[in-house]
Amino acid sequence: MANHLRAIWDADPDAAPKERPSFSDDIVGRFRSGRQVLIDGKQVPEALSTWRVTTGDPSVAAGVAEILGGVSEEWETDKEDNLQVLTESPSVNIIIEPGTLDASFKQFVQGVGLTHHCDGFEFLSPEEDKGTPCKCPTLIAERKLAAQKGRGPKPSVDVTFRLFDSPDVGKFRFNSGSWKLVEVLAPLFAELDKYEGQQVRATLTIENVTYTPQKGPRAGQEVSYNKPVIKVLGAYEAAGTADLAKAA
Numbered sequence: 001m002a003n004h005l006r007a008i009w010d011a012d013p014d015a016a017p018k019e020r021p022s023f024s025d026d027i028v029g030r031f032r033s034g035r036q037v038l039i040d041g042k043q044v045p046e047a048l049s050t051w052r053v054t055t056g057d058p059s060v061a062a063g064v065a066e067i068l069g070g071v072s073e074e075w076e077t078d079k080e081d082n083l084q085v086l087t088e089s090p091s092v093n094i095i096i097e098p099g100t101l102d103a104s105f106k107q108f109v110q111g112v113g114l115t116h117h118c119d120g121f122e123f124l125s126p127e128e129d130k131g132t133p134c135k136c137p138t139l140i141a142e143r144k145l146a147a148q149k150g151r152g153p154k155p156s157v158d159v160t161f162r163l164f165d166s167p168d169v170g171k172f173r174f175n176s177g178s179w180k181l182v183e184v185l186a187p188l189f190a191e192l193d194k195y196e197g198q199q200v201r202a203t204l205t206i207e208n209v210t211y212t213p214q215k216g217p218r219a220g221q222e223v224s225y226n227k228p229v230i231k232v233l234g235a236y237e238a239a240g241t242a243d244l245a246k247a248a
């Protein structure tokens, strides 16, 4: 709805209100745990250990920089969110609204498009297949293996939230394809279900995992990767700032 309104303003500048309207219910920015970097003339994905936030709104970028550190700067994109803040924080205090954590699995085949779209158990689309079993393996490890072989869908986890330290700025979105996040989704959904209909305080963190495998092709070599972690702290209404500081 709000997007439609904005589109109308874009089409007819005279119809636009003089004052900056309140967009606080719109998605004002995205949290990202990675970026593309140019190495030897090739765009290569780089995992980040602190949050990168992109937005099209200078005041949002400034607010994020104030809370999480970093500076607002322009980056190369053809999308609307042409500002980024490479923050100094691996973790952010957030407020999750009911029903805004979403997960699905999607497989795209080049030249064909979306060939498999499910919740891990049943198809979510196309309409005629909706609700029928998709036959994805039950075990996450098997699903991951199938996806790696191009024979199964990859995860897409989506969460919309507000910043605990600045809830009025608007909503942010984080989308992740992390299997590590998928592995903990069941307990996470169960945790959120405890606060049915309520806003929930949580932390969204980029966690670094480092270990040395004893077996396999990389035995004895240190392996390191980052994973996003959502930790539920409690109901938002019942929360005090001191409480949160204690939990952090």
Ligand SMILES: [Zn+2]
Binding pocket: 105, 116, 117, 118, 119, 120, 121, 122, 134, 135, 136, 153
């Ligand atoms: Zn499936």
